[in-house]
Amino acid sequence: xxxxxxxxxxxxxxxxxxxxxxxxxxxxxxxxxxxxxxxxxxxxxxxxxxxxxxxxxxxxxxxxxxxxxxxxxxxxxxxxxxxxxxxxxxxxxxxxxxxxxxxxxxxxxxxxxxxxxxxxxxxxxxxxxxxxxxxxxxxxxxxxxxxxxxxxxxxxxxxxxxxxxxxxxxxxxxxxxxxxxxxxxxxxxxxxxxxxxxxxxxxxxxxxxxxxxxxxxxxxxxxxxxxxxxxxxxxxxxxxxxxxxxxxxxxxxxxxxxxxxxxxxxxxxxxxxxxxxxxxxxxxxxxxxxxxxxxxxxxxxxxxxxxxxxxxxxxxxxxxxxxxxxxxxxxxxxxxxxxxxxxxxxxxxxxxxxxxxxxxxxxxxxxxxxxxxxxxxxxxxxxxxxxxxxxxxxxxxxxxxxxxxxxxxxxxxxxxxxxxxxxxxx
Numbered sequence: 001x002x003x004x005x006x007x008x009x010x011x012x013x014x015x016x017x018x019x020x021x022x023x024x025x026x027x028x029x030x031x032x033x034x035x036x037x038x039x040x041x042x043x044x045x046x047x048x049x050x051x052x053x054x055x056x057x058x059x060x061x062x063x064x065x066x067x068x069x070x071x072x073x074x075x076x077x078x079x080x081x082x083x084x085x086x087x088x089x090x091x092x093x094x095x096x097x098x099x100x101x102x103x104x105x106x107x108x109x110x111x112x113x114x115x116x117x118x119x120x121x122x123x124x125x126x127x128x129x130x131x132x133x134x135x136x137x138x139x140x141x142x143x144x145x146x147x148x149x150x151x152x153x154x155x156x157x158x159x160x161x162x163x164x165x166x167x168x169x170x171x172x173x174x175x176x177x178x179x180x181x182x183x184x185x186x187x188x189x190x191x192x193x194x195x196x197x198x199x200x201x202x203x204x205x206x207x208x209x210x211x212x213x214x215x216x217x218x219x220x221x222x223x224x225x226x227x228x229x230x231x232x233x234x235x236x237x238x239x240x241x242x243x244x245x246x247x248x249x250x251x252x253x254x255x256x257x258x259x260x261x262x263x264x265x266x267x268x269x270x271x272x273x274x275x276x277x278x279x280x281x282x283x284x285x286x287x288x289x290x291x292x293x294x295x296x297x298x299x300x301x302x303x304x305x306x307x308x309x310x311x312x313x314x315x316x317x318x319x320x321x322x323x324x325x326x327x328x329x330x331x332x333x334x335x336x337x338x339x340x341x342x343x344x345x346x347x348x349x350x351x352x353x354x355x356x357x358x359x360x361x362x363x364x365x366x367x368x369x370x371x372x373x374x375x376x377x378x379x380x381x382x383x384x385x386x387x388x389x390x391x392x393x394x395x396x397x398x399x400x401x402x403x404x405x406x407x408x409x410x411x412x413x414x415x416x417x418x419x420x421x422x423x424x425x426x
Contacts, residue, residue: 023093024143028246031086031142032253038081039253042074043368046260051386071264075257079134083109086142094150100175101149105142107179108186109134112141112201129202132257136210137202139250145182152178210254214271217251223273223354227346231288235342237333241287248275259366263384269364272357276365279321280379280393281353283371284401286323288342289349291375292404294318294326296412299405304416320372337415341408348407349400362396363389375401 045067052059074081087105088098113129152158158174190201198204216222226244233240256274263269285291297311307330314326332338356362365382373381379397383390 024090025243025246027086027090027093027143027146028139028250029242030089031082032245032249034085034089035078035081038074039078039368040370042071042078043260045070045074046264047367047381047385050263050384075260076131078130078132078253078257079138080106080109080130082135083138083142086139087146090143090146091150094154096150096153097171097175100171100179101146104149104175104179104182105138105145107183108145109138109141111183111186112137112190114200114202131261132254133206133210134202135250135254136213137205140205141186141201145186148182148185149175149178152181157181213251214255217255218271218273220351220354223277224347224350227278227282227287227350228343231342231346234287234327235333235339237328241283248278252278256366256368259364263366269366272354272364274365276367276369276378276382277353277357278350279369279371279373280365280382281397281400282346282350283321284349284375284397284404285318286321286327287346288323288332289345289401289404290314290323290326290332291318292345292401293330293332293338293341293408293412295405296408300409300413301416304419307412307416319374321374322372335415337411337418341411345404345407349404352400352403353396356396362393365393 048063049060049067052063083105084102088102091101092098113134153174157177159176161170161173186201193199193201193204226247230240230244233243252273252275255271256276259269259271259274283289285294294311294315297307301307301311310326310329314323314329317323317325327333330338332342353362357364362379363383365379367382367384369378369382376394376397379393380390383393
């Protein structure tokens, strides 16, 4: 174990740290965080339509149109919102004009979409390109367009206005040449792709990158491995959830949006696993299901008062999925005894949840839930908060919590014994 720990600290931690602070991944993570209020609004609209709107006669006639309007401005425009937010955050990380970069990213994204004509004249085909299916295209375009904008700006390829010109006007003219070049680059790319008979950049990215990745993310190996890797980063003091957030959002958020659209249309949800799946069944009290660890401490620790004090202080935050206090206070970080259960627990309970969803014991998740939702409540809401399926989802979350507690119990007891032995040896 000592050799392994030394190797990980020397080889793994530095690389993991660089990944976690990588500018473009951070921009994607922060871009999704920025639009989270809108995603929650769209998800609540879907939830209300399928609960109150379905339960109370006549109410659906009022709620339905309102919620449909909200859905149109949120979920149906997800790729557009993310494109702006990622471009904005990436430019801000360079200390450049985020607003201009966000707007340029949106313009470049729209340029790449397939064009079409109808009776009203020229215009692109909205349906299916601005929602979650266009997410990868939006992300890639935002990153490239913003990089072009930033690089040209930093090279001084800008129009400088006199100092007495209002700042907003000055920024607009400063962005003129970099913005012009950025959007024309994507105009050229789109022209070349169209001439090559590949229809659009969206089709190329969706078929080559997004679709295969989403399919890979639905496999049992990915579902079990991802939470284990998140915890592996956490074990070395790195915020595993933040490091993996770009992956989780890029792969599992589109799956959730497609599930929501299918349920709203009265169809079967097409994906077993979404981001809400992990929040509902795996991250019980935070990464590593540490709320179960807190319960294990209360159950078996007899002599080590500091363990119980940390558990008491961590209980209230843990109920709402906040676990930094137990992570660093116990600690779990670099604790060789807790290393095994900390990696074992997410693997086991994610497998249980996957199998339960695959055999139809619980319905797939399709509602975005606040990540602070307590154990059981999050699963109930995430599966639509109606019928026996949602009740079974809540029960499944509680079963996973019990399983996690059982796994932690012997290791907590072992950790206490080792601490007592060390104290006696002094």
